[in-house]
Amino acid sequence: MAIEALAKPASTWCAHCKPGRGCAIYDRRPAECAAFACLWLVNDLVDERWKPNRSKLVLTTSEDGLEIRCDPGSPNAWRREPYASEIRAWAEEGERNDMTVVVIVGQRVILITPEHEFDLGIVGPDERIVRELEGAKVVGATVMKVGEFDAWSKIGKAGSTG
Ligand code: SF4
Numbered sequence: 438m439a440i441e442a443l444a445k446p447a448s449t450w451c452a453h454c455k456p457g458r459g460c461a462i463y464d465r466r467p468a469e470c471a472a473f474a475c476l477w478l479v480n481d482l483v484d485e486r487w488k489p490n491r492s493k494l495v496l497t498t499s500e501d502g503l504e505i506r507c508d509p510g511s512p513n514a515w516r517r518e519p520y521a522s523e524i525r526a527w528a529e530e531g532e533r534n535d536m537t538v539v540v541i542v543g544q545r546v547i548l549i550t551p552e553h554e555f556d557l558g559i560v561g562p563d564e565r566i567v568r569e570l571e572g573a574k575v576v577g578a579t580v581m582k583v584g585e586f587d588a589w590s591k592i593g594k595a596g597s598t599g
Contacts, residue, residue, distance in 0.1 A: 442467035502536030
């Protein structure tokens with residue numbers, strides 16, 4: 438993940454990370470590092486199988502739903518069981534509740550729905566995923582720059598209320 442205080446972009450090693458040992462500046466790590474907790478740590482429903490060093494997956498929530506970050510060194514870890522079935526079940530629940538489930542492998546983002554995988558390629562921090570819906574069902578997905586997205590959302594709102 439990106440760490441703003443260290444100007445560390447996503448998908449790059451942190452200069453303070455010592456593989457096999459941990460954080461070299463743990464006692465004085467940035468506040469955003471100290472505040473971070475993945476779902477495996479804080480949600481009892483996410484069991485031991487999801488422990489990141491075992492699953493090669495890190496679960497977090499976003500404003501839009503659930504993000505599953507997959508170790509780029511094991512890019513297909515999310516396709517293994519029991520993970521694939523559970524991710525699909527979350528996608529079904531997400532579609533019912535208007536929430537997204539995305540798998541992130543390095544910088545590549547894949548939107549998972551009950552029936553499809555939408556491989557969106559690299560989605561930058563200045564971009565947003567836009568879903569095409571038929572009722573609650575996601576039938577398409579694309580990526581827009583934040584500015585375009587904001588303008589598009591306003592038009593959408595005006596259309597629906599006007
Ligand atoms: S916890 Fe330490 S190693 Fe991890 S990103 Fe923060 S500073 Fe880097």
